Amino acid sequence: MATCESYEAVVVGGGPAGSAAAYTLAAAGKKVCLIDKAEFPRDKLCGGGLTFRSKRAFERIFKRPWKAELFNSSRDFLFSSNGRFVASYRSRANIYFTMRRSFDHYLLGLARDAGATLRLGDAVGKIDLERQALTLRSGQEIAFGFLIGTDGVNSVVAKTLFGKSFDPATVAFTLEAEVPRDRLPNQGDRVEFDFNVARWGYGWVFPKPDCVTIGIGGMHRLNPDLRHRLDAYFQHKGLDAKDFKVKGQYLPCGDCRRIPGRSNVLLCGDAAGAVDPISGEGIPYALLTGAAAGTAVATALSQPAGRGALAIYCEDYRDVVASFRRAKFWRWFVCPRVMQRVFAWAFRVERVRKWLLVEG
Numbered sequence: 001m002a003t004c005e006s007y008e009a010v011v012v013g014g015g016p017a018g019s020a021a022a023y024t025l026a027a028a029g030k031k032v033c034l035i036d037k038a039e040f041p042r043d044k045l046c047g048g049g050l051t052f053r054s055k056r057a058f059e060r061i062f063k064r065p066w067k068a069e070l071f072n073s074s075r076d077f078l079f080s081s082n083g084r085f086v087a088s089y090r091s092r093a094n095i096y097f098t099m100r101r102s103f104d105h106y107l108l109g110l111a112r113d114a115g116a117t118l119r120l121g122d123a124v125g126k127i128d129l130e131r132q133a134l135t136l137r138s139g140q141e142i143a144f145g146f147l148i149g150t151d152g153v154n155s156v157v158a159k160t161l162f163g164k165s166f167d168p169a170t171v172a173f174t175l176e177a178e179v180p181r182d183r184l185p186n187q188g189d190r191v192e193f194d195f196n197v198a199r200w201g202y203g204w205v206f207p208k209p210d211c212v213t214i215g216i217g218g219m220h221r222l223n224p225d226l227r228h229r230l231d232a233y234f235q236h237k238g239l240d241a242k243d244f245k246v247k248g249q250y251l252p253c254g255d256c257r258r259i260p261g262r263s264n265v266l267l268c269g270d271a272a273g274a275v276d277p278i279s280g281e282g283i284p285y286a287l288l289t290g291a292a293a294g295t296a297v298a299t300a301l302s303q304p305a306g307r308g309a310l311a312i313y314c315e316d317y318r319d320v321v322a323s324f325r326r327a328k329f330w331r332w333f334v335c336p337r338v339m340q341r342v343f344a345w346a347f348r349v350e351r352v353r354k355w356l357l358v359e360g
């Protein structure tokens with residue numbers, strides 16, 4: 001076996017949460033290694049929609065301007081309910097769309113340039129919390145002072161800590177396909193949402209730089225027929241879903257962890273369930289929790305006798321996910337079938353739309 005490498009902090013997962021954590025630690029001068037099972041650039045199933053929240057988080061964490069080449073932007077929204085028009089809307093702020101392949105690769109490059117060691121194409125297999133060491137599938141052993149789990153919805157770090165990665169009773173499931181733009185010639189850069197195509201969920205059409213992404217998602221236990229629902233949604237658009245590569249993934253937008261970690265192990269992003277319970281927006285919360293965990297570990301490393309990293313992280317984490325409590329309350333006015341008609345009706349009123357779509 002190769003000799004054991006050792007780092008002050010190890011970050012498992014190179015999505016937005018992992019890159020933000022590794023960048024923050026490396027920028028603070030800490031010895032950090034980021035591990036991802038994939039070689040980059042890699043694909044990640046995602047609508048790739050970035051609101052002002054993501055843009056603001058990116059600029060704050062990485063201290064540089066938004067890289068416009070990575071995005072397509074739009075202000076035109078169309079809302080419908082089961083294919084029937086509800087409202088159209090031109091927002092004040094841009095919403096951005098990216099291919100996660102390029103966005104995540106770019107963020108990972110920023111972490112590497114700041115000084116983080118990258119270990120790509122090797123998955124974390126076993127984690128020994130007592131010995132503070134993990135073993136990669138290749139057999140390489142890596143010792144850590146702190147471990148940051150940013151390995152997404154099926155997190156092995158969360159599973160090691162809590163026995164499961166997410167709660168099947170509250171998790172959502174999503175299906176999505178990328179459609180070449182010439183198959184939807186009248187779409188342009190319009191963003192579409194349909195409130196009523198999935199139970200406790202919605203459908204979306206997002207205009208990305210290279211294609212249009214069409215998807216639906218909803219609470220997993222309430223949508224055993226999600227594939228049929230996706231087929232019907234494609235038919236509304238004059239398309240046959242069988243012509244495209246449909247992929248599925250869980251989305252942990254039901255419940256974020258109250259305490260995101262234990263001892264010297266911290267969870268961020270999807271691994272902590274940090275996803276908005278109504279919109280399913282996860283990228284800004286991945287960036288913010290990743291950076292908060294990185295800062296907490298860097299602080300704890302600099303003052304070894306002071307408060308633990310988890311206690312420091314929890315303070316910022318609670319602020320980042322505070323809005324989820326409100327969203328979980330409002331979900332009862334948006335998601336149940338009986339409320340969807342009322343919601344669709346209310347959405348026709350411009351003042352209600354403006355109030356709901358706070359644009360930052």
Ligand SMILES: Cc1cc2nc3c(=O)[nH]c(=O)nc-3n(C[C@H](O)[C@H](O)[C@H](O)COP(=O)(O)OP(=O)(O)OC[C@H]3O[C@@H](n4cnc5c(N)ncnc54)[C@H](O)[C@@H]3O)c2cc1C
Pocket residue numbers: 012013014015016017018035036037038044045046047048049050122123124125150151152153154155156174175176215249250251268269270271275280281282283284286
């Ligand atoms: C269909 C769909 C559409 C979405 N649309 C949007 C949207 O439009 N806007 C938005 O804001 N959010 C959206 N989200 C949510 C968003 O994708 C996630 O919240 C976000 O990617 C979370 O980032 P992360 O860094 O926590 O995890 P991820 O981006 O999932 O990254 C996890 C990384 O960990 C790696 N990994 C996993 N296991 C291991 C292992 N054992 N060893 C090593 N590496 C490992 C993976 O390869 C991956 O690179 C969507 C999600 C889905 C499923």
